[in-house]
Amino acid sequence: MAYAPTLAWTPLSGPEEAQIVAAHAARMQRYVDFLSIPSVSAVPEHAADCRKAAEWLAAELRRIGAKRVEVSETGGHPIVVGERIEDPKLPTIVIYGHYDVQPGDPLDLWKTSPFEPIVRDGRMLGRGSADDKGQIVIHLAALEALLSTRGKLPVNVKYLFEGEEESSSVNLERWMAANPERCSGDAVIISDTGFFEGNLPALTVGLRGITYMQVDVRNSDVDLHSGGYGGSVINPANALAAMIASLHDENRHITVPGFYDDVVELSPDDRAAFAALPFSDANYLAGIDAKATQGEAGYSTVERRGGRPTLDVNGIWGGFTGDGSKTIIPAHAHAKISCRLVMAQDPAKIALQVEAALKAAAPRGLDVEVRNLGNGYPFLTPLGDPYLKAAAGALKETFGADPLYLREGGSIPIAALFQRELSLPVVLLGFTPPDDNAHAPNESMDLGNFEGGIRAVIRALDAVAALR
């Protein structure tokens, strides 16, 4: 992908602008420091790195003037909290980000080392540069600029940075129930999403839910000679392939019984909104060097991505995978499978349905174990929400264009969690377009978006203050 320069952004008119410019070099160094910590939440060996990233973040919050900063235990990776309560009469905004990142592999496809960040061609390259450490640094920069110039914020803020977003936020819900005061307020800003293709500013109003599972199938106690056993016993790898294949029909509908029962079908208005997006299948494919779209019959690509549920293999393995040939029947085979979900599917219910479908498709006698590795609810925000409008104004003032309203294919469990459990409006204000390669090799962030993001956050907080 060639580097595409971002839309220009408009500087602030107040004294914060000079502060942000003056702090540039130090801020970039801190950005690099943060990205250098390999806080991969899904890999147990990186637990100490996750804690290191949390401690780094807490120290940063204290340095720039946040109060009640704490690295709070969850049973898994900790949550970092801090706040500025300027005046109880002001609205209180909870600002969410996550300091954990996806694994760096496959390392051989990175042009640079994932945890040795470097600026190149106007972009910060490194795991977490976009998802989501870069966006946390944007909020820290906005906070620092406001406090060092005005001495106070226009609204109250509570920061909540978790360390398990890439592991389905497994401990967040329980932590929130145990710490209600830390996440109470008038609205939530989540900065973990971003712009549309072409770097058009955008606000995400819909997110898919997820359920993630691992399937383990076993037939024999050891790998078997394919001469002595081929054709006469169950081959777990063939069986797993057939079980997976059975979950879709020829129209790419998912065949799991009950899977679509709770799906809210797209309305004509929903479909019109999807059709209005400046989305091109050809660009979408060119960006990933792929030749063809594929998906559920009866829906456009952008509808399939944002408005329809999925069932995907995230990984599969079993038997001999080295160079050359080994003539075995594998003893066991495995797959990671996840479903992206839409309103109003319940991830726990879907997980059980998929498990039942896999077991029903397995040959008699094969051991099948399905483990649920994480769930997240789908999310939708109403277009008339005043906080959403405040954010839209800040984006337009900063980036010179009205934002698009998106329904994204990804999942941010906390968005649904705040909406479901705390009944708070949730605004998804983010700055990373899809070509930032979140979750893939060569993740990067456009530094134009990064700089504009700092100004947009300040404008958004001022706009929220003006709501009262």
Next chain:
Amino acid sequence: MAYAPTLAWTPLSGPEEAQIVAAHAARMQRYVDFLSIPSVSAVPEHAADCRKAAEWLAAELRRIGAKRVEVSETGGHPIVVGERIEDPKLPTIVIYGHYDVQPGDPLDLWKTSPFEPIVRDGRMLGRGSADDKGQIVIHLAALEALLSTRGKLPVNVKYLFEGEEESSSVNLERWMAANPERCSGDAVIISDTGFFEGNLPALTVGLRGITYMQVDVRNSDVDLHSGGYGGSVINPANALAAMIASLHDENRHITVPGFYDDVVELSPDDRAAFAALPFSDANYLAGIDAKATQGEAGYSTVERRGGRPTLDVNGIWGGFTGDGSKTIIPAHAHAKISCRLVMAQDPAKIALQVEAALKAAAPRGLDVEVRNLGNGYPFLTPLGDPYLKAAAGALKETFGADPLYLREGGSIPIAALFQRELSLPVVLLGFTPPDDNAHAPNESMDLGNFEGGIRAVIRALDAVAALR
């Protein structure tokens, strides 16, 4: 699997018996030395070990009196040859074995280290103890006993020990064509098969052929975020699973067009011979801790194993396979697939048919590459062959029972190669029952079979001499 003592064997009546007994300790040490060399032909890192095993074998042949010993280049791993031409009027027997072995993995399932052989409970434990180094040591011991007591052999012998049997003997056919004098003679004895279940002596009269291939499918240049791409682009892991699943129908018939065209169907006599074998599905399953047989409708388990072709996944991999969860659409996915073949299927033709079927089952736009990693023809030997009868007599004299005549599920490409290219009768005289775990962790050889094997080889050579 519990240790089952072998049938008793009958000592030789001549002076060779005392020599074999006296040489026992030294022979066991050489057996251990040979097994300690990790000559894994399929793994490029072990190329030097394969050569080391070849050199070791050549030195052994020279030590015990073989002539014209040579480590002969093939372009891959070398072939070790040597001979004793006692008298041009005597029949000449070509004796074949292979010094290469299967990989040791998965190492965690071995009770001992695969390349640190050890004697335990009357068995030699270690990779290659049965398949096939142990059987080569049997022939070396027989040669040594005959030459050191009689000063000559009862027949002429030519030894041919290859190093690529576990890699589909990729260079053997070309080498044989270039070295016809090294493999000419009156008959071939191949010692790479063995006894039936329960350690009953047996002669294998049928072997399946094989074609082995690797399938590589690719959709995108990098792994993709399953949120942004799930449901709207091809998932190579799901696609590969569906492609593999499409190759069997619900009766476990293989659906590859043309696959069965050349299959010689089992005759009523063939089926009666299979039915006469003391084969028990329950024992077969108990031996591998599996719960159910599975195979082509209309055939018994022992028929499926020895008399019908197969299509099995030997390994499959793609995407995220670590601990925890990673929400990606894999960029690519892979499988090793092999077919066991029966008379008169042509492996090269089958390879092309499977490739075509895989490509036909792939979604449009997915890159599919299929590479053939090796082929071997199926094999059948006539029951009336005089060399087969000579071997049967030697087995009965040694082990006290008439051998069973087996059609085995495995493949020994050289058997078909000698039969097809040189028009020589081929006798498969081997001593390893299925519970020796060839190709699996904890490979071992019963030392009763090993000792009996030495006597049986001497008796077989004497019996061949008596044919004239």
